[in-house]
Amino acid sequence: MKHKLKDGRVVNIVPLSAKIPAKWLLDYINGVIEEDGYLQYDKPFNMKQQKEWITNTIAGMRKGEQLYFAAVSGKRVIGSCSARREVGRGRDNVVIGIVVSKDFRGVGLGEFLMEKTIAAAKKNFKPNNTYLYVAGSNKIAKKLYEKLGFEEFVRYPNWWIRKGKKIDSIGMILKN
Secondary structure, rough: OOEOOOOOOOEEEEEEEEEEEHHHHHHHHHHHHHHOOOOOOOOOHHHHHHHHHHHHHHHHHHHOOOOEEEEEEOOOOEEEEEEEEEHHHHOOOEEEHHHHHOHHHOHHHHHHHHHHHHHEEEHHHHOOOEEEEEEEEOHHHHHHHHHOEEEEEEEEEEEEEEOOOEEEEEEEEEEE
C-alpha cells in the first residue's frame, strides 16, 4: 500500500515477507541502534541473527500470533510497526512496537503505521488490552501515543540506560 507523507515523499507499507531483503532490515535496525534511538537494543545485529528473526517473525504471522508492517522507501526499510499477542494467561492482550528511521520522523509515518497496525490488531486479535512501552524521555513518541488514545498505566523508574543515563520505561494502554 502506497502512502504519501506530509513532506510529499511516498512510501510503500507492506507486511513482512521473504521478499524484503534481510540486508534492508538489518541496515534499518542497526541504523536506529547506531543513532542510539529509543530501542531496548543497544548492540548491532549480524546477518545470521537477522535471518533468524525474519524466519521467526514470519512463522508467528502465519500462526496468527503477530503482525508486522514495514515501510519501504526505494531500496531500504525506513520504519516498522508490529503487534504481538501475548502468550498463556495474557493471550487476550496485544503489545505494539514501532520504530521509524531518523530521516522519516515528523512526517506522519509513525502515526500512519500505528493506526494501520492497531486497526489490524483489533480485527485479527480482538484484544482485551492493547499496550506499548515508551522511554520516559521520549516526549515526541509519548505525545503521538496520547494522540492515538494511549494513556500511562505503569512507570518503571530508572529501567533503561540510554546515553549513559537511567531513564524510566512507561507502559501505555489504548483506551478507545
